[in-house]
Amino acid sequence: MSSLGNREKQLLLALARRALVLAVRNREALKDLPDDEILQQHGGAFVTLHHRGRLRGCVGQLPSKDTLAEVIAHCSKSAALEDPRFEGVSAVELPGIEIELSVLSAPIEVTLEQIQPGKHGLVVSCGWKRGVLLPQVAAQFHWNAQRFLEETCAKADLAREAWRDPVTRVQAFTAEVFSEGDFPPPQ
Numbered sequence: 001m002s003s004l005g006n007r008e009k010q011l012l013l014a015l016a017r018r019a020l021v022l023a024v025r026n027r028e029a030l031k032d033l034p035d036d037e038i039l040q041q042h043g044g045a046f047v048t049l050h051h052r053g054r055l056r057g058c059v060g061q062l063p064s065k066d067t068l069a070e071v072i073a074h075c076s077k078s079a080a081l082e083d084p085r086f087e088g089v090s091a092v093e094l095p096g097i098e099i100e101l102s103v104l105s106a107p108i109e110v111t112l113e114q115i116q117p118g119k120h121g122l123v124v125s126c127g128w129k130r131g132v133l134l135p136q137v138a139a140q141f142h143w144n145a146q147r148f149l150e151e152t153c154a155k156a157d158l159a160r161e162a163w164r165d166p167v168t169r170v171q172a173f174t175a176e177v178f179s180e181g182d183f184p185p186p187q
């Protein structure tokens with residue numbers, strides 16, 4: 001997917017907000033999806049919710065046959081209600097929730113030497129186990145490539161050194177990351 005302009009980013013954030021509010025208030029999935037061209041492209045994304053600066057939910061989907069609109073609507077609802085690390089978001093919290101979106105490129109096979117922490121996100125999979133970490137995670141914790149790879153293995157519930165095993169698949173992707181805070185409402 002090519003770089004997103006501000007209009008497209010705002011469209012995606014508005015879609016995520018509508019899906020979030022509908023999920024929290026009515027426990028329903030958003031079905032009335034916009035048909036803008038950018039939203040009809042196949043893609044993957046993560047929806048991260050912050051409440052007063054703290055993580056409140058994060059769910060994503062790697063690129064698939066689903067459109068970007070479908071992925072963002074689904075992941076917004078799931079981040080609000082189904083992230084197993086948190087209780088569901090309540091209606092009272094909605095005004096304090098800030099949405100961050102990470103729109104993903106298609107993952108490609110990489111070696112340790114090709115991984116650029118802060119630029120790449122990682123997918124490590126072996127059998128039915130899979131772990132995914134976004135590029136911003138490595139940047140936040142100042143991890144080097146090997147540590148980032150080890151942490152992604154741990155996220156997949158694999159041994160930290162599993163990436164060295166030839167049966168383990170290591171892929172990288174990039175993400176275009178933006179949030180509602182990047183577009184403050186007009187005063």
